[in-house]
Amino acid sequence: xxxxxxxxxxxxxxxxxxxxxxxxxxxxxxxxxxxxxxxxxxxxxxxxxxxxxxxxxxxxxxxxxxxxxxxxxxxxxxxxxxxxxxxxxxxxxxxxxxxxxxxxxxxxxxxxxxxxxxxxxxxxxxxxxxxxxxxxxxxxxxxxxxxxxxxxxxxxxxxxxxxxxxxxxxxxxxxxxxxxxxxxxxxxxxxxxxxxxxxxxxxxxxxxxxxxxxxxxxxxxxxxxxxxxxxx
Ligand SMILES: *[C@@H]1O[C@H](CO)[C@@H](O)[C@H](O)[C@H]1NC(C)=O
Ligand SMILES: [Cu+2]
Numbered sequence: 001x002x003x004x005x006x007x008x009x010x011x012x013x014x015x016x017x018x019x020x021x022x023x024x025x026x027x028x029x030x031x032x033x034x035x036x037x038x039x040x041x042x043x044x045x046x047x048x049x050x051x052x053x054x055x056x057x058x059x060x061x062x063x064x065x066x067x068x069x070x071x072x073x074x075x076x077x078x079x080x081x082x083x084x085x086x087x088x089x090x091x092x093x094x095x096x097x098x099x100x101x102x103x104x105x106x107x108x109x110x111x112x113x114x115x116x117x118x119x120x121x122x123x124x125x126x127x128x129x130x131x132x133x134x135x136x137x138x139x140x141x142x143x144x145x146x147x148x149x150x151x152x153x154x155x156x157x158x159x160x161x162x163x164x165x166x167x168x169x170x171x172x173x174x175x176x177x178x179x180x181x182x183x184x185x186x187x188x189x190x191x192x193x194x195x196x197x198x199x200x201x202x203x204x205x206x207x208x209x210x211x212x213x214x215x216x217x218x219x220x221x222x223x224x225x226x227x228x229x230x231x232x
Contacts, residue, residue: 018046019040019177022035038178038179041060042060052198054198059176060176065179065180068180073151081137081138084138088122088131090224091120092158093117093157094156096115097152098155104180112199117146121222124217150186150187155178158179161208166211167210205223207225
Protein backbone atom coordinates (compact mmCIF):
# COMPACT_ATOMS: atom_id res chain seq x y z
CA UNK A 1 0.00 0.00 0.00
CA UNK A 2 2.71 2.40 0.99
CA UNK A 3 4.53 1.72 -2.26
CA UNK A 4 1.36 2.21 -4.31
CA UNK A 5 0.60 5.42 -2.49
CA UNK A 6 4.08 6.73 -3.28
CA UNK A 7 3.55 5.91 -6.94
CA UNK A 8 0.22 7.72 -7.03
CA UNK A 9 1.75 10.75 -5.33
CA UNK A 10 4.61 10.79 -7.83
CA UNK A 11 2.17 10.58 -10.74
CA UNK A 12 -0.03 13.41 -9.50
CA UNK A 13 2.98 15.59 -8.69
CA UNK A 14 3.85 15.72 -12.38
CA UNK A 15 0.48 17.26 -13.26
CA UNK A 16 0.21 19.22 -10.09
CA UNK A 17 1.60 22.53 -11.25
CA UNK A 18 -0.67 25.52 -11.17
CA UNK A 19 -1.35 29.13 -12.06
CA UNK A 20 -3.39 31.84 -10.34
CA UNK A 21 -5.38 33.49 -13.16
CA UNK A 22 -8.25 35.05 -11.19
CA UNK A 23 -8.26 37.38 -8.21
CA UNK A 24 -11.18 37.00 -5.77
CA UNK A 25 -12.12 40.08 -3.72
CA UNK A 26 -14.47 39.57 -0.75
CA UNK A 27 -15.69 36.36 -2.38
CA UNK A 28 -16.21 37.88 -5.85
CA UNK A 29 -13.91 36.43 -8.55
CA UNK A 30 -12.83 38.08 -11.78
CA UNK A 31 -15.23 36.96 -14.51
CA UNK A 32 -12.46 35.59 -16.74
CA UNK A 33 -8.83 34.50 -16.47
CA UNK A 34 -6.03 37.06 -16.79
CA UNK A 35 -8.28 40.13 -16.73
CA UNK A 36 -6.76 42.01 -13.77
CA UNK A 37 -3.93 39.52 -13.25
CA UNK A 38 -0.99 39.63 -15.63
CA UNK A 39 -0.76 36.47 -17.71
CA UNK A 40 2.19 34.39 -16.62
CA UNK A 41 4.75 32.65 -18.84
CA UNK A 42 3.52 29.30 -17.50
CA UNK A 43 -0.14 29.96 -18.37
CA UNK A 44 -0.06 26.85 -20.56
CA UNK A 45 2.84 24.79 -19.20
CA UNK A 46 2.05 25.50 -15.51
CA UNK A 47 5.78 25.09 -14.79
CA UNK A 48 7.15 26.63 -11.62
CA UNK A 49 10.27 28.80 -11.32
CA UNK A 50 13.22 27.01 -9.73
CA UNK A 51 15.76 29.86 -9.66
CA UNK A 52 14.70 32.44 -7.04
CA UNK A 53 17.29 34.90 -8.44
CA UNK A 54 15.80 34.91 -11.95
CA UNK A 55 13.99 37.97 -13.32
CA UNK A 56 10.81 35.88 -13.52
CA UNK A 57 10.61 35.71 -9.73
CA UNK A 58 9.02 39.19 -9.74
CA UNK A 59 5.82 38.58 -11.72
CA UNK A 60 6.64 35.71 -14.15
CA UNK A 61 4.61 37.69 -16.64
CA UNK A 62 4.22 37.38 -20.37
CA UNK A 63 1.71 40.23 -20.75
CA UNK A 64 0.20 43.12 -18.82
CA UNK A 65 -3.48 42.79 -17.92
CA UNK A 66 -6.23 44.80 -19.59
CA UNK A 67 -8.08 45.80 -16.44
CA UNK A 68 -7.45 47.05 -12.92
CA UNK A 69 -9.26 45.60 -9.89
CA UNK A 70 -10.72 47.86 -7.20
CA UNK A 71 -9.86 46.50 -3.76
CA UNK A 72 -11.12 48.18 -0.59
CA UNK A 73 -8.50 48.32 2.18
CA UNK A 74 -9.47 45.67 4.70
CA UNK A 75 -10.85 43.36 1.99
CA UNK A 76 -10.29 39.60 2.11
CA UNK A 77 -8.70 38.32 -1.07
CA UNK A 78 -7.44 35.08 -2.53
CA UNK A 79 -6.85 33.59 -5.97
CA UNK A 80 -8.49 30.84 -7.97
CA UNK A 81 -5.90 28.18 -8.82
CA UNK A 82 -5.97 26.43 -12.18
CA UNK A 83 -5.13 23.13 -10.46
CA UNK A 84 -5.17 21.80 -6.93
CA UNK A 85 -2.41 23.39 -4.86
CA UNK A 86 -1.26 19.99 -3.68
CA UNK A 87 2.37 20.66 -2.91
CA UNK A 88 3.39 21.60 0.63
CA UNK A 89 4.62 25.14 1.17
CA UNK A 90 3.78 28.67 2.22
CA UNK A 91 1.52 31.18 0.49
CA UNK A 92 2.78 34.75 0.59
CA UNK A 93 1.30 38.04 -0.60
CA UNK A 94 3.16 41.23 -1.41
CA UNK A 95 2.19 44.74 -2.50
CA UNK A 96 4.21 47.36 -4.41
CA UNK A 97 2.98 50.93 -4.81
CA UNK A 98 3.03 52.27 -8.35
CA UNK A 99 5.36 55.31 -8.42
CA UNK A 100 4.01 58.74 -9.30
CA UNK A 101 3.96 59.18 -13.07
CA UNK A 102 3.82 55.44 -13.80
CA UNK A 103 0.72 53.42 -14.72
CA UNK A 104 -0.44 50.31 -12.88
CA UNK A 105 -1.24 48.86 -16.32
CA UNK A 106 2.39 48.97 -17.45
CA UNK A 107 4.72 49.50 -14.46
CA UNK A 108 7.18 46.63 -14.10
CA UNK A 109 7.55 46.54 -10.30
CA UNK A 110 11.33 47.03 -10.38
CA UNK A 111 13.37 48.30 -7.45
CA UNK A 112 13.08 47.86 -3.67
CA UNK A 113 9.34 48.48 -3.65
CA UNK A 114 7.70 45.27 -2.36
CA UNK A 115 6.36 44.74 1.13
CA UNK A 116 4.92 41.51 2.42
CA UNK A 117 1.41 41.51 3.84
CA UNK A 118 1.08 37.86 4.81
CA UNK A 119 2.60 34.40 4.91
CA UNK A 120 1.52 30.96 6.11
CA UNK A 121 3.05 28.30 8.32
CA UNK A 122 2.49 24.55 8.43
CA UNK A 123 0.61 22.59 11.04
CA UNK A 124 1.05 18.99 12.07
CA UNK A 125 -2.12 17.01 12.74
CA UNK A 126 -2.79 14.13 15.12
CA UNK A 127 -1.58 11.65 12.47
CA UNK A 128 1.71 13.61 12.30
CA UNK A 129 0.88 14.77 8.78
CA UNK A 130 2.12 18.26 7.92
CA UNK A 131 -0.43 20.47 6.18
CA UNK A 132 -0.40 24.06 5.04
CA UNK A 133 -3.29 26.53 4.86
CA UNK A 134 -5.30 25.92 1.63
CA UNK A 135 -3.17 22.90 0.68
CA UNK A 136 -5.08 20.67 -1.76
CA UNK A 137 -7.62 23.38 -2.54
CA UNK A 138 -8.32 24.96 -5.92
CA UNK A 139 -7.58 28.35 -4.42
CA UNK A 140 -4.83 30.10 -2.52
CA UNK A 141 -5.02 30.92 1.19
CA UNK A 142 -6.97 34.04 2.11
CA UNK A 143 -5.31 37.25 3.14
CA UNK A 144 -6.49 40.69 4.19
CA UNK A 145 -5.39 43.92 2.56
CA UNK A 146 -4.21 45.86 5.62
CA UNK A 147 -6.62 48.66 6.53
CA UNK A 148 -3.66 51.01 7.13
CA UNK A 149 -2.24 50.71 3.61
CA UNK A 150 -2.52 54.08 1.82
CA UNK A 151 -5.07 54.28 -1.00
CA UNK A 152 -3.64 54.17 -4.52
CA UNK A 153 -2.47 51.94 -7.34
CA UNK A 154 -0.45 48.82 -6.51
CA UNK A 155 0.79 45.58 -7.94
CA UNK A 156 -0.38 42.66 -5.81
CA UNK A 157 1.88 39.60 -5.93
CA UNK A 158 0.69 36.14 -4.87
CA UNK A 159 3.18 33.32 -4.42
CA UNK A 160 3.01 29.68 -3.46
CA UNK A 161 6.35 27.98 -2.84
CA UNK A 162 6.26 24.23 -3.42
CA UNK A 163 8.72 22.61 -1.02
CA UNK A 164 8.32 18.90 -1.82
CA UNK A 165 11.77 18.86 -3.53
CA UNK A 166 13.30 21.66 -1.48
CA UNK A 167 15.81 19.47 0.33
CA UNK A 168 18.15 20.04 -2.64
CA UNK A 169 19.33 23.45 -3.85
CA UNK A 170 17.18 24.63 -6.76
CA UNK A 171 14.45 22.14 -5.82
CA UNK A 172 11.85 24.57 -4.48
CA UNK A 173 9.31 25.67 -7.08
CA UNK A 174 7.77 29.14 -7.15
CA UNK A 175 4.25 29.64 -8.48
CA UNK A 176 3.20 33.27 -8.62
CA UNK A 177 1.37 36.06 -10.37
CA UNK A 178 0.86 39.83 -10.14
CA UNK A 179 -2.44 41.70 -10.32
CA UNK A 180 -3.08 45.34 -11.13
CA UNK A 181 -5.15 46.87 -8.33
CA UNK A 182 -6.42 50.19 -6.99
CA UNK A 183 -6.76 50.21 -3.22
CA UNK A 184 -9.62 52.40 -1.99
CA UNK A 185 -10.27 53.66 1.52
CA UNK A 186 -7.01 52.87 3.19
CA UNK A 187 -5.03 54.55 5.91
CA UNK A 188 -1.84 56.42 6.57
CA UNK A 189 0.57 53.57 7.28
CA UNK A 190 4.18 53.49 6.09
CA UNK A 191 4.57 49.97 4.68
CA UNK A 192 7.92 48.21 5.01
CA UNK A 193 10.48 46.74 5.03
CA UNK A 194 10.73 47.00 1.24
CA UNK A 195 12.47 44.41 -0.92
CA UNK A 196 13.27 43.94 -4.61
CA UNK A 197 12.44 40.97 -6.86
CA UNK A 198 14.83 39.51 -7.79
CA UNK A 199 16.91 40.18 -4.69
CA UNK A 200 14.58 39.26 -1.85
CA UNK A 201 15.38 35.53 -2.07
CA UNK A 202 18.49 33.37 -2.25
CA UNK A 203 18.52 29.69 -3.15
CA UNK A 204 20.16 29.03 0.22
CA UNK A 205 17.52 30.80 2.35
CA UNK A 206 16.33 28.50 5.14
CA UNK A 207 12.74 28.71 3.87
CA UNK A 208 13.80 27.71 0.32
CA UNK A 209 16.50 25.09 0.91
CA UNK A 210 14.65 23.06 3.53
CA UNK A 211 13.93 19.43 4.32
CA UNK A 212 10.35 19.48 5.59
CA UNK A 213 10.77 16.14 7.32
CA UNK A 214 13.33 17.82 9.57
CA UNK A 215 10.92 20.50 10.77
CA UNK A 216 7.91 18.20 11.22
CA UNK A 217 8.47 18.12 14.98
CA UNK A 218 8.51 21.94 15.14
CA UNK A 219 6.43 23.25 12.21
CA UNK A 220 6.40 26.78 13.60
CA UNK A 221 10.18 26.89 13.15
CA UNK A 222 9.70 27.17 9.37
CA UNK A 223 11.16 30.51 8.25
CA UNK A 224 9.39 31.86 5.16
CA UNK A 225 11.77 33.68 2.79
CA UNK A 226 11.67 37.40 2.19
CA UNK A 227 11.14 40.46 4.37
CA UNK A 228 9.12 40.50 7.59
CA UNK A 229 5.36 40.87 7.25
CA UNK A 230 4.06 44.43 7.48
CA UNK A 231 0.98 44.23 9.60
CA UNK A 232 -0.19 47.81 9.17
C1 LIG B 1 -11.83 33.09 2.64
O1 LIG B 1 -12.56 34.20 2.21
C2 LIG B 1 -13.84 33.90 1.67
C3 LIG B 1 -14.46 35.18 1.18
O2 LIG B 1 -13.66 35.78 0.23
C4 LIG B 1 -14.70 33.25 2.73
O3 LIG B 1 -15.93 32.86 2.17
C5 LIG B 1 -13.97 32.03 3.29
O4 LIG B 1 -14.72 31.51 4.38
C6 LIG B 1 -12.58 32.40 3.76
N1 LIG B 1 -11.88 31.18 4.15
C7 LIG B 1 -11.19 31.08 5.27
C8 LIG B 1 -10.51 29.78 5.52
O5 LIG B 1 -11.09 32.00 6.07
CU1 LIG C 1 4.01 20.21 -9.15
